[in-house]
Amino acid sequence: MPEGHTVHRLARLQRRRFVGTPVAVSSPQGRFATDAEIVDGRVLEAVEAHGKHLFQVYEADLVVHVHLGLWGRFPNRRVPAPEPRGQVRMRIEGPTHYADLRGPSACALFTDVEVKALRARLGPDPLRADADPEEAWRRISRSRAPLATLLMDQSVIAGLGNVFRAETLFRCRIPPLLPGRELGRERFDALWADLTDMLRAGERQGRIETVRGPSGDQPDGGGARGTDHGNSSCAGSVYAYRRTGRPCLVCGTPIARTTHAARNLFWCPTCQA
DNA sequence: TGAGTATGTTCAG
DNA sequence: TGAACCTACTCAT
16 A cells, blocks of 8 residues: 555644644553653644655754655544554554554654655655655656656655556666656656656555546546455556556456566556557 | 565675 | 565455
8 A cells, every 4th residue: 555645645634633733642552662652742743745755843953754665554544543453663643543554664753854864865755745756857858767767766756656666667668677867858858747647646545546537637547456366455556566467458368477576567568569 | 374576785705 | 676565355276
């Protein structure tokens, strides 16, 4: 689940539900206990997302940094909060809602300097108003690395993961192994626009739907829908992601899969020739 | 009940 | 490049 759109959606929800009031922060599991004590009872001032990173700002030098990694979950629910069950790294509780953080790859208290250092390593995030696509273009247009590698590199574009990589390369008809320097400005602009659209839709809907219907942007519910590939909760209707061997929704060619830099890569050999 | 799998990142070699 | 981190879910037995 957690690509950039998930984290931005989370930030928006937490802004609405926790910002501006004192919150109770604890670590039922214990691994965040010392830091939780420091922010417990303080007023949460802001919640920000950059790529897949979430920042809960209490003061300039009191920022809780969360990265969900592959398995992390941070569901927001209405109070009253029940007794924590299982491994809850952090619980945050406000007047109307609480949220239990489970399985994150990172959850730690950061200073302002640490936040800045981390963000300096991240490329522009299409979901942020301050994103500058020129930064991504500079990196891509000078690189010999394939687009499949560049799009997963958080210092090139922040917030993309494997699903969005597969889908944007398909929708833009780009061969995954095309070197960045051979992409060209026009195709880069189309790619950036497509990514922005998909991420925004994903943030709005809370899931990834990328198949365009015949009359616009509505998913058509075609061959990609269903539970037979077991990932309906993460990608509703998609063109390529985890559709290995199934016919391309556009041309019928079986979707191909390979392992690229230790990650699954999916594409249509005809549409993305 | 146990094996297999996954949308991510970091570090050692 | 591979291992480690660490969680929830699906599927086969």
